[in-house]
Amino acid sequence: MNDAAEGNGFNPAEEGVVSWIRGDGPHAEIILSTRIRLARNLENYPFREKSGSEDRERARGEIVAAVRPGDAGFERVRSVRLGELSERELNLLLELHLVSRELVNGRTSAALVLGDEGRLSLLVNEEDHVRIQTLLPGFQVEEAWRMAEEMDRVLRGRLRFAFHHDFGFLTSCPTNTGTGLRASVLIHLPALVLTREISKVLQGISQIGLTFRGLYGEGSDVIGNYFQISNQTTLGKTEIELVQHLAKITQQVVEYEENARQVLARDALDEIEDKVWRAYGILSCARAVSFDEMMNLISAVRLGVSMKLLPPVRVFDLNRLLLLTQSAHLESRAGRGLSVREAEVERASLVREILGGGERGTNGGGR
Amino acid sequence: MNDAAEGNGFNPAEEGVVSWIRGDGPHAEIILSTRIRLARNLENYPFREKSGSEDRERARGEIVAAVRPGDAGFERVRSVRLGELSERELNLLLELHLVSRELVNGRTSAALVLGDEGRLSLLVNEEDHVRIQTLLPGFQVEEAWRMAEEMDRVLRGRLRFAFHHDFGFLTSCPTNTGTGLRASVLIHLPALVLTREISKVLQGISQIGLTFRGLYGEGSDVIGNYFQISNQTTLGKTEIELVQHLAKITQQVVEYEENARQVLARDALDEIEDKVWRAYGILSCARAVSFDEMMNLISAVRLGVSMKLLPPVRVFDLNRLLLLTQSAHLESRAGRGLSVREAEVERASLVREILGGGERGTNGGGR
Numbered sequence: 001m002n003d004a005a006e007g008n009g010f011n012p013a014e015e016g017v018v019s020w021i022r023g024d025g026p027h028a029e030i031i032l033s034t035r036i037r038l039a040r041n042l043e044n045y046p047f048r049e050k051s052g053s054e055d056r057e058r059a060r061g062e063i064v065a066a067v068r069p070g071d072a073g074f075e076r077v078r079s080v081r082l083g084e085l086s087e088r089e090l091n092l093l094l095e096l097h098l099v100s101r102e103l104v105n106g107r108t109s110a111a112l113v114l115g116d117e118g119r120l121s122l123l124v125n126e127e128d129h130v131r132i133q134t135l136l137p138g139f140q141v142e143e144a145w146r147m148a149e150e151m152d153r154v155l156r157g158r159l160r161f162a163f164h165h166d167f168g169f170l171t172s173c174p175t176n177t178g179t180g181l182r183a184s185v186l187i188h189l190p191a192l193v194l195t196r197e198i199s200k201v202l203q204g205i206s207q208i209g210l211t212f213r214g215l216y217g218e219g220s221d222v223i224g225n226y227f228q229i230s231n232q233t234t235l236g237k238t239e240i241e242l243v244q245h246l247a248k249i250t251q252q253v254v255e256y257e258e259n260a261r262q263v264l265a266r267d268a269l270d271e272i273e274d275k276v277w278r279a280y281g282i283l284s285c286a287r288a289v290s291f292d293e294m295m296n297l298i299s300a301v302r303l304g305v306s307m308k309l310l311p312p313v314r315v316f317d318l319n320r321l322l323l324l325t326q327s328a329h330l331e332s333r334a335g336r337g338l339s340v341r342e343a344e345v346e347r348a349s350l351v352r353e354i355l356g357g358g359e360r361g362t363n364g365g366g367r
Numbered sequence: 368m369n370d371a372a373e374g375n376g377f378n379p380a381e382e383g384v385v386s387w388i389r390g391d392g393p394h395a396e397i398i399l400s401t402r403i404r405l406a407r408n409l410e411n412y413p414f415r416e417k418s419g420s421e422d423r424e425r426a427r428g429e430i431v432a433a434v435r436p437g438d439a440g441f442e443r444v445r446s447v448r449l450g451e452l453s454e455r456e457l458n459l460l461l462e463l464h465l466v467s468r469e470l471v472n473g474r475t476s477a478a479l480v481l482g483d484e485g486r487l488s489l490l491v492n493e494e495d496h497v498r499i500q501t502l503l504p505g506f507q508v509e510e511a512w513r514m515a516e517e518m519d520r521v522l523r524g525r526l527r528f529a530f531h532h533d534f535g536f537l538t539s540c541p542t543n544t545g546t547g548l549r550a551s552v553l554i555h556l557p558a559l560v561l562t563r564e565i566s567k568v569l570q571g572i573s574q575i576g577l578t579f580r581g582l583y584g585e586g587s588d589v590i591g592n593y594f595q596i597s598n599q600t601t602l603g604k605t606e607i608e609l610v611q612h613l614a615k616i617t618q619q620v621v622e623y624e625e626n627a628r629q630v631l632a633r634d635a636l637d638e639i640e641d642k643v644w645r646a647y648g649i650l651s652c653a654r655a656v657s658f659d660e661m662m663n664l665i666s667a668v669r670l671g672v673s674m675k676l677l678p679p680v681r682v683f684d685l686n687r688l689l690l691l692t693q694s695a696h697l698e699s700r701a702g703r704g705l706s707v708r709e710a711e712v713e714r715a716s717l718v719r720e721i722l723g724g725g726e727r728g729t730n731g732g733g734r
Binding site (some may be wrong): 273278280 | 652
């Protein structure tokens with residue numbers, strides 16, 4: 001894993017590598033994380049479609065060198081070339097939400113420059129030469145934007161980005177041209193799903209310049225009631241307008257979700273209580289569980305904790321469950337490859353450990 | 368409930384009223400109870416089909432008077448006329464397995480004479496004038512037979528039963544004529560169901576003079592993997608032959624079930640462990656549960672406890688769960704009628720209480 005040449009590698013299996021799982025941001029019970037990315041390209045290199053491997057090598061070197069320890073968000077600068085990583089390490093980075101599938105696919109020339117706890121990072125030679133990415137816990141759209149903007153300002157002092165005075169920042173794919181900005185929140189909407197209000201809400205969102213996607217499991221079903229909401233357009237508005245629009249609408253969606261929870265508490269408390277307790281009971285006791293099933297059960301537990309129907313479970317632990325029970329993290333923990341069934345058994349064991357159900361099941365369980 | 372005229376009523380809602388739930392008989396983990404009944408009719412009264420209400424009244428009086436405190440199994444004699452009971456009290460008796468649906472349907476002239484802890488009882492004016500019934504915990508076919516035979520001997524000293532020197536005891540329905548004996552065991556066969564061996568075993572049983580039926584839930588599905596095995600014929604063999612045949616075959620079925628559990632432990636331990644722990648987790652946490660679902664979950668817990676995969680739960684408690692979570696018992700406990708949903712909530716609460724899950728869920732559950 002160590003990028004020996006640069007002597008600043010990192011281990012993606014360390015839990016502390018990302019801050020978003022801490023669950024200490026605003027509205028962290030409903031919003032897992034906020035992400036901003038700014039797409040930028042170097043003026044004096046061909047864009048991705050037309051670039052050769054030598055171009056990409058040189059672009060990578062120039063970008064990585066432009067980040068210096070002490071830059072805001074980069075107390076330490078750790079960079080890694082994706083081509084040097086094992087499959088499992090690449091999967092760990094994907095599971096950490098630090099890199100995109102596209103970056104992994106273009107791994108030969110791709111690199112990741114990682115700032116403190118993954119709050120700020122650069123994806124190098126993905127679709128664009130560089131994508132400045134911020135990833136913060138909870139609902140922090142403006143903070144994430146300010147951090148990305150600051151890094152953009154720093155890099156613009158050291159690199160020349162392709163910019164057109166009519167269009168704005170030029171990008172490999174025209175849909176990103178202009179601001180090059182994509183802002184998104186990962187939001188948990190179980191009550192809107194249970195009250196069947198979700199499609200109305202999502203439809204409304206897509207009529208006002210935003211877009212959404214669910215989190216998909218092994219099949220094609222949305223799992224765990226998580227949705228990612230992001231801006232659709234990047235052109236014709238200022239960055240701050242785009243960011244504030246997302247923040248405002250997200251705030252509304254949070255209110256819809258909170259209202260839906262109140263409706264559930266008023267009209268279906270029995271059913272909800274039963275649902276969340278069953279999920280809690282299964283997670284505390286199961287000896288094997290698939291990722292998809294677990295996601296749905298954790299969604300119910302997250303709802304139950306938030307509605308104070310269940311014993312308190314820290315949002316940090318709920319987020320750790322989402323992160324650490326993914327396949328590559330389980331394999332990293334086990335120190336070996338795992339069959340699907342073995343992963344289910346390891347996952348259930350870790351879930352019991354994190355929920356504190358392990359001891360309860362064997363000591364306090366019966367009579 | 369008190370049969371004031373006779374001053375010896377009883378309360379079917381008392382747990383101590385039946386011994387079969389104790390779970391202290393032989394093979395109690397697999398066999399819930401053993402039952403014997405002997406059908407008898409008085410010589411000098413018309414049989415059921417031809418009898419008037421006055422005949423039945425007099426027959427009842429004669430039979431009830433024939434049982435005396437101090438007779439074996441009747442330290443106390445408690446008798447009750449079913450016509451004097453409320454719907455809920457009748458349902459309690461049905462749920463206790465003390466009376467048959469047929470006795471309840473003919474309630475105007477029907478009576479129950481109950482011995483100590485329901486081990487011995489007389490059903491009066493059911494299909495026959497009197498049915499001597501023994502009901503013991505666990506696997507006790509010969510003991511149950513001896514107890515019934517002793518009572519039969521006592522009654523024959525005080526009453527004249529219709530008897531034909533070729534056919535034997537005469538009964539209202541010809542299928543009971545001869546010995547008038549029905550012997551049965553209520554047996555839990557989850558491993559034979561899981562290994563799909565059950566139909567072969569049941570088919571074998573029905574080829575050697577025995578018959579079986581499952582325990583049906585609210586729908587038409589067999590629930591909880593409980594089966595009642597009993598003799599098919601009552602004629603042409605002596606009582607002791609019929610009883611010993613049932614005992615021998617039941618012993619074999621117990622061995623098949625034990626073998627199937629060993630196969631499961633050898634070939635599918637992971638799956639079984641997961642299954643029984645999930646059942647345990649749901650029962651310990653659910654806030655509402657239907658009787659059918661609960662029966663299936665308890666079946667898994669009973670299997671898991673018996674295979675030592677779960678913390679120990681006393682067979683007594685597993686049996687109490689089956690008994691006390693039935694509708695009439697729940698209503699009796701609540702002191703009022705319950706809607707289906709209310710019963711589900713009460714049932715789940717009682718299940719948590721009995722499994723000790725109530726406190727665990729709220730005190731030791733989270734962090």
